[in-house]
Amino acid sequence: MSYQTRLRPLRNVSNAFTTFISFRRDEVFYSFFIPAHQANIIGETLNERILSNRELKPLSKDYNLRGKLVFVMGGGKFGKKALRYLKDSGAKVLIVDINPTCKSSLEVDVLGEDLSVLDSLRPEQAAFLVGNAVDILVSLLETIIPDLVVTAIPGNVLAKVVEVWLAKRDIKLEPYTKVVPKVLANIPPSLVSSVDELSGVIVVSYMPSNMMCRENCLPPKGVCASTGKPKLGSVDKLLEFSVFNNTDVSGILYSKQLTGGLGAINGKELHSLLKRLDDFHKPYTLCIGTACDCHGILNLIKV
Numbered sequence: 588m589s590y591q592t593r594l595r596p597l598r599n600v601s602n603a604f605t606t607f608i609s610f611r612r613d614e615v616f617y618s619f620f621i622p623a624h625q626a627n628i629i630g631e632t633l634n635e636r637i638l639s640n641r642e643l644k645p646l647s648k649d650y651n652l653r654g655k656l657v658f659v660m661g662g663g664k665f666g667k668k669a670l671r672y673l674k675d676s677g678a679k680v681l682i683v684d685i686n687p688t689c690k691s692s693l694e695v696d697v698l699g700e701d702l703s704v705l706d707s708l709r710p711e712q713a714a715f716l717v718g719n720a721v722d723i724l725v726s727l728l729e730t731i732i733p734d735l736v737v738t739a740i741p742g743n744v745l746a747k748v749v750e751v752w753l754a755k756r757d758i759k760l761e762p763y764t765k766v767v768p769k770v771l772a773n774i775p776p777s778l779v780s781s782v783d784e785l786s787g788v789i790v791v792s793y794m795p796s797n798m799m800c801r802e803n804c805l806p807p808k809g810v811c812a813s814t815g816k817p818k819l820g821s822v823d824k825l826l827e828f829s830v831f832n833n834t835d836v837s838g839i840l841y842s843k844q845l846t847g848g849l850g851a852i853n854g855k856e857l858h859s860l861l862k863r864l865d866d867f868h869k870p871y872t873l874c875i876g877t878a879c880d881c882h883g884i885l886n887l888i889k890v
């Protein structure tokens with residue numbers, strides 16, 4: 588069965604997760620390290636449809652975004668929706684896209700030339716930079732830690748960030764294929780959406796392949812909002828269990844849902860993971876994952 592065929596069921600999962608998935612294996616580091624602007628992914632049209640027809644409501648009034656620095660990767664239609672929500676919530680937003688005329692470029696307050704644009708950014712303001720969002724985020728993380736990172740570009744963004752971070756330290760990566768069966772043995776088969784053993788990629792979801800997530804879904808705790816089926820646990824915890832003692836290092840970051848269809852990674856957790864990798868000496872094995880309560884992707888790597 589082809590790689591594309593194996594991933595076809597992923598068209599049914601929510602937009603908050605599809606931005607982490609790519610279909611292509613023929614460039615750079617297999618499926619999950621391809622350049623964002625070259626990736627052929629699911630997500631953009633799905634994101635547009637999910638976010639367009641319903642007003643976004645906050646997940647919790649207790650989660651205060653005012654004054655928080657949020658880095659938005661990608662300024663297309665999904666990035667624009669995220670930008671509007673974040674500005675309305677009082678955040679300071681930096682949005683980056685390789686396309687200078689992307690949809691978000693018309694929504695911002697400041698057109699910047701470099702990261703110094705952050706010095707004068709105030710709450711409820713957004714700045715726009717033209718460039719590779721992964722490269723600029725890695726550069727930012729060397730000196731400033733954003734409170735949140737929103738991914739609105741193709742590919743497994745966390746894996747790409749790790750690759751670029753380690754490449755700056757002259758460290759190259761390759762898939763850790765032989766451990767895939769051991770990791771799969773720890774995951775209920777009904778939750779495995781796809782496996783690409785050659786790339787060391789496993790995708791997990793509570794959503795059955797013949798169903799779609801509800802638009803702007805705010806899932807109740809412990810239950811799938813679409814099927815009503817109880818969950819064994821959040822997917823990030825399931826992935827942590829699956830890789831326990833199977834790799835030397837694990838980094839699975841939780842994507843917190845800010846509102847329906849909008850998730851974000853904690854910037855401090857991302858920075859802590861990257862700095863942690865600096866302390867390890869080659870060779871070692873690594874798993875990199877991103878997950879919300881319902882969906883997740885795991886990459887198994889040799890360093």
